[in-house]
Amino acid sequence: MSAQDRAADSTPPGLPPIVAAIRSSRRDLARLLTRIENGQAAAELAALYPYTGKAHIVGVTGAPGTGKSSLVNALARHYRREGQTVGIVAVDPSSPFTGGAILGDRIRMQDLSGDAGVFIRSMATRGSLGGLASTTGDLTRALDAAGYDLVFVETVGAGQSEVDIARTAQTTLVVEAPGLGDDVQAIKAGILEIADILVVNKADRPGIENTVRALRAMLELGHRTERALHHGRLLNVSAAPPDENENAAWQPPIVQTVALDGKGIPELAEKLAAHRAYLRSSGTLAVREQARIEAEIADRLRDALLTRLLSQTDPALLAALVEQVSARTLDPGSAIQQLLKRFGENHTG
């Protein structure tokens, strides 16, 4: 049974049109996702928001070469056999400027195509405007409201993008693989801080024992706490994370997989279910959700405020200020103060 069929069975008559549409038509869902990517779906997102919160949102990250996409595909096949539906958002950094995601999309569609219970969306990262994390979160919500049981958010990167995933996802998988180069170790410590489950993929390769041993050692050294996730918070209005007793808190397990032949995938699915149960029973789910909402509100307020300021500022003034800063007759901080001051006066005048 497809996500659409399943959802249609239980559709109450009062469902908002957009929710009814994305639950019954893949094409309508695809169109909505495009509108979300283009920033044109504010009304739809507001309408579907009450219907979110059911899917298990899983972030998947790791260095290039670890086989993340194959792993997500293997998990998708596993969940389909169990009768669950799967949405996938692949955030593709292959091109910051152009649509590098297209090829990957086609390759993956081939693998899982024809299965109405799987929906895959690739998304290229484009410049810094518009908030990649915010758009990813909105795509995830649409898939959640469309009725998919699990939504995977997959990304590559080292640094900020992982932190943003940790905010979007409920459970974060960090994928490693044996033998990826000598100073890969150097970046693992940071990624480990956001890992709920560590996956060592390509476990049939030489060097697997070393990789697992190194990860275990780093986990034992690590000081991973919920507090780390709170460090990046912006509004700081919601409750502090529950005090985590060393024994009661989740200890990230290490799972070995070979995505290409499915080895270890059922064990990984078990750990995913166990982590979700932990999130709920410990109250961590609600804490993470609030932190994520705070970050989202702050990010979107930033953009909205800048848009408002720019719409009220004479373009000729802006151009003149940029020109002066460029000529070093004005420093950037003073240029900003001038713009802020005028904005304040416009508002009070």
Added chain:
Amino acid sequence: MSAQDRAADSTPPGLPPIVAAIRSSRRDLARLLTRIENGQAAAELAALYPYTGKAHIVGVTGAPGTGKSSLVNALARHYRREGQTVGIVAVDPSSPFTGGAILGDRIRMQDLSGDAGVFIRSMATRGSLGGLASTTGDLTRALDAAGYDLVFVETVGAGQSEVDIARTAQTTLVVEAPGLGDDVQAIKAGILEIADILVVNKADRPGIENTVRALRAMLELGHRTERALHHGRLLNVSAAPPDENENAAWQPPIVQTVALDGKGIPELAEKLAAHRAYLRSSGTLAVREQARIEAEIADRLRDALLTRLLSQTDPALLAALVEQVSARTLDPGSAIQQLLKRFGENHTG
């Protein structure tokens, strides 16, 4: 002669105290950089800004395992032998939350320590608040004003961080190395778009011919133009990039190096000088500078506006809105509209 000595020789009597201080004392420079990282140096940054614009700012990026740090160290030794001074800002994503940069700093200091003509600063990336690119840019400016002839900004990552470097730096080196895994290729296309010079480090390793051939093929396929850098622009007030004739425009060269024994380093330094000459003669330097200034002003306005809004908003209201969004009785977009509306009323009332 150290950067301090060199600068002191030509110090005009009317130099602002902060500029005189960072040109004559490494300790004062180090303290300023710390204040910049903590966001406490607005006045100093304004005062030193007119004294920037002399250094050649070089961004260095590439995947883990390519030997970026060794390459930058080798370049630093080369320039020191030529009598030039070198500043290095190493943006270390090893830990998004904690100060993972410390170790790397120590290791590098060992290599180049005792040379007053080299100044190294490592910077951990901490959460998303505060703008990594903005802080990096300010650190670079301080080193520029302190009189260093070249300033290297080194980072690891795939995606957004490279784009941000492309904005901060005048010349961007993208570092590759042979045999780093099978799907590393997939991320190269995007990184190539920001490369002014491609470096294949560890050129004594097997597989070097394949790596160079693959890069050359990708370069020939590529559609790299100045327009790509303009895609991420935010204010769009400065001039369009000069029309680039296919033949006149800079074609990114591929330079093979072995950083550990210095092979290829003089050739790389030549290409760096050639690129700077190109930037100046073509007018591209001014265009990039304006694009960078626009992006910086937009980023800092965003943060300043959010800070202003939050300072004028009742924390209890914020907490209540987050609570309602969390309970899904309110969608994030409507919460944001409420906050914006009140902010507008405060300003007009």
